[in-house]
Amino acid sequence: MDLNPDSTAAHPPVPVVEKKGAAAQLVNTLHRLQGDPLAFVKRMAREPGDLVYYRLWRQDVFLAKHPDLIRDVLVTNQHDYAKGAGLQWAKRFLGEGLLTSEGDVHTRQRRLSQPAFHRQRIGSYATVMADYAARCGEGLREGALFDMHAAMMGLTLAVAAKTMCDADVGSESAEIGEALTDVISVFPRFVLPFAGLLHRLPLPATRRFERARDRLDKVVYRMIEDRRRSGEDRGDLLSMLLMARDEDGSRMSDTQLRDEVMTLFLAGHETTANALSWTWYLLAHNPEAEVLLHEEIDTVLGGRRPVFEDLPRLRYAEMVLAESMRLYPPAWGLGRRSRHDQVLGGIAIPVDALVLMSPYLIQRDPRFFPDPLRFDPTRFTPEAKASRPKFAYFPFGGGARQCIGEPFAWMEGVLVLSTLAQRWRFRLDSTARVEPQALITLRPRRGVPMRGERRR
Numbered sequence: 001m002d003l004n005p006d007s008t009a010a011h012p013p014v015p016v017v018e019k020k021g022a023a024a025q026l027v028n029t030l031h032r033l034q035g036d037p038l039a040f041v042k043r044m045a046r047e048p049g050d051l052v053y054y055r056l057w058r059q060d061v062f063l064a065k066h067p068d069l070i071r072d073v074l075v076t077n078q079h080d081y082a083k084g085a086g087l088q089w090a091k092r093f094l095g096e097g098l099l100t101s102e103g104d105v106h107t108r109q110r111r112l113s114q115p116a117f118h119r120q121r122i123g124s125y126a127t128v129m130a131d132y133a134a135r136c137g138e139g140l141r142e143g144a145l146f147d148m149h150a151a152m153m154g155l156t157l158a159v160a161a162k163t164m165c166d167a168d169v170g171s172e173s174a175e176i177g178e179a180l181t182d183v184i185s186v187f188p189r190f191v192l193p194f195a196g197l198l199h200r201l202p203l204p205a206t207r208r209f210e211r212a213r214d215r216l217d218k219v220v221y222r223m224i225e226d227r228r229r230s231g232e233d234r235g236d237l238l239s240m241l242l243m244a245r246d247e248d249g250s251r252m253s254d255t256q257l258r259d260e261v262m263t264l265f266l267a268g269h270e271t272t273a274n275a276l277s278w279t280w281y282l283l284a285h286n287p288e289a290e291v292l293l294h295e296e297i298d299t300v301l302g303g304r305r306p307v308f309e310d311l312p313r314l315r316y317a318e319m320v321l322a323e324s325m326r327l328y329p330p331a332w333g334l335g336r337r338s339r340h341d342q343v344l345g346g347i348a349i350p351v352d353a354l355v356l357m358s359p360y361l362i363q364r365d366p367r368f369f370p371d372p373l374r375f376d377p378t379r380f381t382p383e384a385k386a387s388r389p390k391f392a393y394f395p396f397g398g399g400a401r402q403c404i405g406e407p408f409a410w411m412e413g414v415l416v417l418s419t420l421a422q423r424w425r426f427r428l429d430s431t432a433r434v435e436p437q438a439l440i441t442l443r444p445r446r447g448v449p450m451r452g453e454r455r456r
């Protein structure tokens, strides 16, 4: 690391600015940010040093490139930072849900929601995950071209609707699915770290977004009302949240419940679909890893469908998923805003500066992952993990705002991977040009065209 944490705070390093008129520069930058924010961040990362400074119009932007700096922002000094400006806009949709709330509201909501995500509790969802994955496999035709990304989006949405609201595939989940798809198609551009600038622009997509949000609101409020009336525990996340009581006996209001349900749908469904899509893509390119995965599945499961108790023995599947999220982290960039003037890695950070942290960049840094572009699941053996700084790998963030759905995501990822790979081997279509598109999540632009070959 080339920043000296003991030195007295220096002024920010020389900013990376373009030699053009300010207005032209802003328009140019906004264009690039909307089109390809990852390329923009990668370009910033080429500058020397572990903390790179960029002046974007009136916004001070710092890109942190070292795990120690990530730990400082996410854990050690987390109270000195707030969520980025983009998430402020996201409140229009997510209200005061876990992802967007701050301070005492966040602490209370997190305390109330946490029990719903304990590993044992979510263990009861394993059957849904494996059954739905098996159903997805049964819908495939050998040799037929299909879009793996669309298939994974459909699958994770069905799992989310069932486990969160006990909504079965059918009218309710179709209604949720449609409205959510509309929201997702527009939402990302408003929650980029720079959305503070973007959302002031008159974008036509805003209306479409608001209509979809109103439709979703109707469905979710109706479900909450039905549930309150029947008082029934359906074993899903909504029931858990409805029953949750704070120490003083208080419960969540309808609005809080609505905000949490929306948050879980949005935070949990596309991220997991992306992780799975990239995993199938990487396996198609790495047949040795694919063979090892098939061997593990055949040995552990012997042809039967996986259950919760199998998870500790599906170690290689978990390492494959971990390595896939190293190369293609679904949440590729996290942002924080400094609450006051402070020092990060020996550099002075002014109040309201935006600090960007990208798992995509750090997880491809050869200092922490030698030969970084090589797909190698053995980077995730316990010994290999112990040899790296903790925040060299942070696809689920860290500190008090670490992903609450992480155990859910690992479980769904491993079960879907094992259920489908037990019966199928997937090959990329020879004409496929798969490339990442970084909006709020890192998704495959134009999908992942594949064909399935039956294994058994």
Ligand code: HEM
Residues within 6 Å of the ligand: 098, 099, 100, 110, 263, 264, 267, 268, 269, 271, 272, 275, 329, 330, 331, 334, 335, 394, 395, 396, 397, 398, 400, 401, 402, 403, 404, 405, 406, 408, 409
């Ligand atoms: C592979 C899948 C997933 C990835 C990569 C992922 C990643 C993340 C990351 C990086 C954060 C922290 C954001 C920040 O600090 O700014 C986060 C937060 C969150 N995630 Fe996930 N997530 C995944 C799946 C899920 C699932 C399945 C759920 C719910 C069932 C979920 C619910 C949430 C919630 C509610 C938060 C906000 C937590 C808080 O601030 O207290 N995520 N996620």
